Amino acid sequence: MARKLALRDALNEAMSEEMxxxxxxxxxxxxxxxxxxxxxxxxxxxxxxxxxxxIDTPIAELGxxxxxxxxxxxxxxxxxxxxxxxxxxxxxxxxxxxxxKTLSQSAGEFQCPIVFRGPSGSAGQLAQQHSQTFExxxxxxxxxxxxSCVDPADAxxxxxxxxxxxxxxxxxxxxxxxxxxxxxPEGEYLVxxxxxxxxxxxxxxxxxxxxxxxxxxxxxxxxxxKEGISAxxxxxxxxxxxxxxxxxxxxxxxxxxxVIDESWPFAGVSAEIAYEIQKYAFDYLDAPVTRVNAADTxxxxxxxxxxxxxxxxxxxxxxxxxTLYLNA
Amino acid sequence: xxxxxxxxTEKKKTTKSRSKKPAYSKEQYLEWYELMFRIRKFExxxxxxxxxxxxxxxxxxxxxxxxxxxxxxxxxxxxxxIVTAYRxxxxxLGRGCDTNACMAELYGKKTGIVKGKGGSMHFFSxxxxxxxxxxxxxxxxxxxxGIAFAEKYKGTDNLCVTMFGDGAAxxxxxxxxxxxxxxxxxxxxxxxxxNGYAMGTSVERTSNVTELYKMGLAYDMPSEVVDGMSPxxxxxxxxxxxxxxxxxxxxxxLEIRTYRYKGHSVSDPAKYRTKEExxxxxxxxxxxxxxxxxxxxxxxxxEELKEIENKIKEEIKEAVxxxxxxxxxxxxxxxxENYVQADYPFIKD
Ligand SMILES: Cc1ncc(C[n+]2csc(CCOP(=O)(O)OP(=O)(O)O)c2C)c(N)n1
Ligand SMILES: [Mg+2]
Numbered sequence: 267m268a269r270k271l272a273l274r275d276a277l278n279e280a281m282s283e284e285m286x287x288x289x290x291x292x293x294x295x296x297x298x299x300x301x302x303x304x305x306x307x308x309x310x311x312x313x314x315x316x317x318x319x320x321i322d323t324p325i326a327e328l329g330x331x332x333x334x335x336x337x338x339x340x341x342x343x344x345x346x347x348x349x350x351x352x353x354x355x356x357x358x359x360x361x362x363x364x365x366x367k368t369l370s371q372s373a374g375e376f377q378c379p380i381v382f383r384g385p386s387g388s389a390g391q392l393a394q395q396h397s398q399t400f401e402x403x404x405x406x407x408x409x410x411x412x413x414s415c416v417d418p419a420d421a422x423x424x425x426x427x428x429x430x431x432x433x434x435x436x437x438x439x440x441x442x443x444x445x446x447x448x449x450x451p452e453g454e455y456l457v458x459x460x461x462x463x464x465x466x467x468x469x470x471x472x473x474x475x476x477x478x479x480x481x482x483x484x485x486x487x488x489x490x491x492k493e494g495i496s497a498x499x500x501x502x503x504x505x506x507x508x509x510x511x512x513x514x515x516x517x518x519x520x521x522x523x524x525v526i527d528e529s530w531p532f533a534g535v536s537a538e539i540a541y542e543i544q545k546y547a548f549d550y551l552d553a554p555v556t557r558v559n560a561a562d563t564x565x566x567x568x569x570x571x572x573x574x575x576x577x578x579x580x581x582x583x584x585x586x587x588x589t590l591y592l593n594a
Numbered sequence: 595x596x597x598x599x600x601x602x603t604e605k606k607k608t609t610k611s612r613s614k615k616p617a618y619s620k621e622q623y624l625e626w627y628e629l630m631f632r633i634r635k636f637e638x639x640x641x642x643x644x645x646x647x648x649x650x651x652x653x654x655x656x657x658x659x660x661x662x663x664x665x666x667x668x669x670x671x672x673x674x675x676i677v678t679a680y681r682x683x684x685x686x687l688g689r690g691c692d693t694n695a696c697m698a699e700l701y702g703k704k705t706g707i708v709k710g711k712g713g714s715m716h717f718f719s720x721x722x723x724x725x726x727x728x729x730x731x732x733x734x735x736x737x738x739x740g741i742a743f744a745e746k747y748k749g750t751d752n753l754c755v756t757m758f759g760d761g762a763a764x765x766x767x768x769x770x771x772x773x774x775x776x777x778x779x780x781x782x783x784x785x786x787x788x789n790g791y792a793m794g795t796s797v798e799r800t801s802n803v804t805e806l807y808k809m810g811l812a813y814d815m816p817s818e819v820v821d822g823m824s825p826x827x828x829x830x831x832x833x834x835x836x837x838x839x840x841x842x843x844x845x846x847x848l849e850i851r852t853y854r855y856k857g858h859s860v861s862d863p864a865k866y867r868t869k870e871e872x873x874x875x876x877x878x879x880x881x882x883x884x885x886x887x888x889x890x891x892x893x894x895x896x897e898e899l900k901e902i903e904n905k906i907k908e909e910i911k912e913a914v915x916x917x918x919x920x921x922x923x924x925x926x927x928x929x930x931e932n933y934v935q936a937d938y939p940f941i942k943d
Pocket of ligand 1: 327349353356729730731732758759762763789791793
């Protein structure tokens with residue numbers, strides 16, 4: 267049995283179910299309790315779990331992320347919410363230098379089972395400081411796992427898996443997609459971290475993407491279908507570890523790939539995927555892997571500049587045709 | 595006998611007056627009135643245009659806090675620097691930034707103060723020594739300290755006013771900055787605009803130290819509380835602080851108690867506070883109180899004030915027209931101003 271649920275409510279269910287199941291799980295962040303979350307993801311959770319387990323913090327990202335790390339080292343399972351990942355930058359010291367390294371530098375004496383979560387990516391005309399994606403930043407760090415997914419059902423299962431995971435997990439959501447509704451199964455289920463999903467099957471070209479870029483990518487696949495081109499669409503869901511097999515298997519079938527990634531091109535997720543494919547599926551490729559990224563610039567406020575900056579269906583179609591050598 | 599009568603009339607006048615005796619010149623009062631009225635009308639219009647979706651993104655207004663900008667500007671010099679957070683339209687207008695350019699920025703037009711690149715949170719103007727609106731809470735505390743550091747390094751007697759909210763005061767960067775500023779006698783004036791809330795979180799819910807001026811005391815920094823609904827009070831405190839700083843004594847810290855009448859941003863219904871609380875502050879509205887002081891003490895006539903109001907209303911109308919008629923930046927502007935290097939080799943797949 268499935269029902270329709272918005273992404274924010276699916277995430278809420280994931281956290282609430284895990285908190286009912288495990289006393290050591292708690293939620294901490296700015297405006298998560300009394301305000302019900304800046305984007306209402308934690309709505310009602312203070313009422314159900316009380317202020318011991320749903321905790322409003324001051325604006326002190328470095329401090330409360332570090333408190334999360336310490337708590338995780340000492341037997342709790344914190345969920346640390348960042349209002350957006352842009353503000354988590356202040357906490358990167360604790361995420362990168364501590365959460366990610368606890369297991370290694372203590373040679374296994376201590377684990378750090380913690381979830382850092384919040385929205386990543388652009389969200390309308392919010393300008394330079396409020397529009398960045400952080401998947402590749404965090405995925406660069408050994409010791410961390412990185413999830414980035416806006417499908418409500420999958421996001422729920424992945425967040426539950428992340429909370430139960432004994433390693434630190436960064437979960438990237440989307441401000442613009444919190445209200446996005448889709449079918450979510452009833453009852454208990456987990457989604458395995460590290461597995462991509464095929465959102466549309468196809469034979470001519472593989473379009474790989476994640477987070478909210480799934481929407482322009484599916485739109486592009488539809489446009490391509492109208493021209494007789496069959497595109498396979500893969501939603502990564504997890505960035506680290508990358509589902510190497512799903513990508514290679516798809517290219518073996520389609521022989522062509524375009525990566526659609528809202529983050530910047532330099533040393534990003536798209537660069538990593540292109541490397542993997544040329545290394546492990548070189549003989550299957552009929553064209554170089556190409557990519558559609560955000561522009562290699564900061565994102566300004568004006569609508570014309572937002573339009574020029576972001577990937578969209580038209581840009582994806584063009585890249586796909588280039589890969590198919592169909593551009594005049 | 596005659597002089598006795600005079601004293602009697604004088605007495606009657608003062609008791610009748612609801613505000614205290616004016617301590618400043620007519621020009622000063624009218625300047626405050628005009629600036630506060632400009633900020634108020636600018637933002638009221640901005641909110642209206644936001645409703646019409648002409649303005650997008652985050653939009654945080656300063657309505658209720660205008661006396662801070664007014665009293666501060668009159669007490670510092672144009673060469674002094676200012677840096678603040680994203681609730682910054684009033685601060686920029688206080689610096690003398692062009693009303694047209696500020697309105698066009700909200701519209702994202704290329705005639706905007708930063709060519710439509712920053713929007714509501716990010717005005718900047720080197721000409722006005724305005725180092726911007728910062729969107730990362732607390733980031734400007736060390737940055738303002740550094741701007742002041744540079745003034746000292748260059749041997750000027752300018753200072754940098756570093757403004758932040760009560761919420762920002764909880765960032766660790768405040769402590770690091772306070773410490774270095776005191777240790778190195780940096781000419782920085784820290785102003786916390788304590789409007790009682792950081793989004794939906796009241797000051798009381800963020801700390802057991804709710805009197806924010808006390809945070810300076812841990813570093814032996816001169817620290818005071820100021821009534822932020824009064825341009826006179828702000829002016830007096832900032833003057834005192836500026837004098838201390840310019841004499842080479844290092845930083846000063848003012849907790850200016852104020853209030854934002856509207857929600858945190860356009861999207862916040864502000865259900866976390868009562869109507870009565872908001873009304874209490876509106877009763878002490880800085881613009882109304884200043885108007886009353888001016889009229890009660892016959893500093894200027896109602897007609898003179900009306901003239902100012904009409905001038906400002908015309909100015910705002912003109913600014914909206916200017917913004918509406920301006921063009922959006924061309925897509926090519928995306929590649930400009932990312933590097934100073936003109937031929938930087940961007941990745942363009
Ligand atoms: C580092 C960081 N964390 C969180 C936010 C989100 N945020 C924006 S404004 C704000 C509240 C700040 O309140 P305060 O400092 O009191 O300023 P006010 O809005 O009252 O002017 C928060 C939490 C942010 N922009 N930056
Ligand atoms: Mg505040």
